[in-house]
């Protein structure tokens with residue numbers, strides 16, 4: 001077997017929509033500011049009581065259907081999320097049960113907004129080494145209940161949604177050509193959620209402390225790192241596979257800010273019309289961003305058989321990565 005190939009994609013967005021205008025009613029922000037500074041107009045929200053598994057399961061089934069496979073065909077299920085249903089066990093275990101993937105090992109992977117790319121690289125390695133035949137990756141996030149509306153710089157950014165891909169072995173030259181991953185843990189506190197883990201557990205005393213129980217972000221610092229590292233990741237992918245930016249048919253970038261996407265596209269010399277952008281409708285879906293955008297582009301015909309597809313992302317960790325895929 002030469003390489004691994006994506007043979008089906010799917011996604012699921014909860015029905016409820018939250019517009020910028022609605023947020024204006026309870027948060028010190030405006031539709032105009034959010035659109036101008038981020039490109040986001042609305043995001044989806046799960047119903048009360050729903051968690052990441054509830055949207056991951058339909059997204060994965062959607063991808064399995066596109067691949068023409070049954071849940072029992074999957075032997076590894078990777079759930080990429082920063083918003084697990086619970087701390088123990090992995091959300092992947094619940095998704096495995098919900099979809100009936102009874103032959104699959106299952107684990108969570110937390111690489112924040114780079115989660116799907118870390119997932120692709122992991123799936124590729126499992127398939128190439130023969131440890132798995134068919135791998136399902138699902139990026140899923142329920143962000144609404146992790147945000148504090150007292151923190152307008154982060155609260156307006158994130159939405160809920162899940163996207164999935166099914167990978168299997170390929171002998172025909174198509175599939176994942178390269179994948180590269182990076183991490184710089186010295187930037188951990190540039191974007192993080194400090195509370196609720198083993199280091200700063202939830203206590204009665206810290207319950208209302210937004211410095212502990214809300215996403216903390218150095219927006220401008222993350223913005224600068226994102227543009228630089230994103231562009232470097234793209235250049236590395238092209239160099240290692242022997243392509244130039246002109247060979248790329250379409251890029252599916254992580255959806256953090258349309259200004260970041262435009263700056264990266266300009267820096268690497270990719271026309272904006274070759275970039276898939278859906279964050280105006282869905283916001284930043286963290287690990288769900290790339291697979292949801294990827295599936296939308298597959299289903300509306302922008303990604304065709306034989307296309308050279310570039311995916312790249314950047315996020316908390318700091319983590320970042322890229323992959324080139326011959327579709």
Ligand SMILES: CC(C)(COP(=O)(O)OP(=O)(O)OC[C@H]1O[C@@H](n2cnc3c(N)ncnc32)[C@H](O)[C@@H]1OP(=O)(O)O)[C@@H](O)C(=O)NCCC(=O)NCCS
Nearest residue numbers: 029030033037113152153156219220222223256257314315
């Ligand atoms: C968060 C981000 C949109 C903020 O945009 P920005 O242009 O950098 O804005 P700044 O942080 O400089 O803030 C500018 C002003 O807007 C205000 N502001 C911040 N959030 C606001 C909001 N939601 N509504 C209205 N005003 C807001 C700030 O308080 C500041 O006001 P001041 O000038 O009176 O102090 C931007 O920095 C960004 O996208 N960073 C990267 C984030 C990211 O990618 N995160 C996820 C990584 S995967």
